Amino acid sequence: MKPSLTDTLCTRCGLCCDGSLFADVELAGTDEASALEVMGLEIEEDEDDSGLLLQPCAALKGKRCGIYPYRPDCCRTFECRLLQEVKRGAIGVEGAKTKIAEALKRIERVKELIVQLGQGNERLPLKERCAEALALSEEADADPEINRKRDELRAAMTSAEHLIQETFLGGE
Ligand code: SF4
Ligand code: SF4
Known part of the structure; x- marks a missing residue:
């Protein structure tokens, strides 16, 4: 049997689950939320409960x-732009693997710099970690090495976000 695109691509990616693309995902209702909470997942209330x-x-x-x-339903139904494009033949599987590898590489560099700037909390989404790392580094004395890393982090995050937007989320 031919492996599904999820087997081929998602199992080498995980970016729609690990906080790189999203800070949270909306659930279908309180029953779904309670069931996930019982399984140990972190749930927060939103405006419409x-x-x-x-x-x-x-x-x-x-x-x-x-x-x-x-x-949950949101995870069953979600297809990022890359998966949609592979499905309609706009990009091949090998091309999609290359895009995923490039995104992972850029995000990894962002994470390295975040840790070097003192933000070690891996439980936060990427954007939040990045903002905290930049804020922490601004509190530090004007150390040229920290300033350099801060500039590098800003550039690395811009580059990663651009690729995420273009590849996974649907354009500009
Ligand atoms: S971002 Fe796309 S390719 Fe990556 S795991 Fe999610 S659905 Fe799959
Ligand atoms: S529950 Fe959803 S967001 Fe969490 S790992 Fe599974 S597919 Fe990803």
């Missing part, structure tokens, strides 16, 4: 969903 699943998702194990048969 349907619940938000916070990211990075605690169910993500490596690059695979640890509760795959029980994942």
Whole structure:
């Protein structure tokens, strides 16, 4: 049997679960939210009480969903732009793998710089971690090395966000 695109691509990506693309995802309602909470996932109330699943998702194990048969509707139905483009033949599977590898590389560099600037909390989404790392570094004395890393982080984050937007989220 031919592997699905999810098997081929998502299992080497995980960016829509690990806080790189989203800070949270909207759940279908309180029943879904309660069931996920029982499984140990972090849920927050939103304005209409349907619940938000916070990211990075605690169910993500490596690059695979640890509760795959029980994942919420939003995860069952979500297809990033890259998957949609592969499905309609606008990009080949190998091209998509290359895009994923490039995104992972850029995000990894952002994370390295975040840690070097003193933000070690991996439980926050990428944008939030980046903003905290930049704020922490601004509090530090005008150390040229920290200033250099801060500039590098800003550039690396811009580059990663551009690729994320263009490749996974749907254009400018
Ligand atoms: S971002 Fe796209 S390719 Fe990556 S895991 Fe999510 S759906 Fe799959
Ligand atoms: S429940 Fe599974 S598919 Fe949904 S965000 Fe978490 S790890 Fe990803």
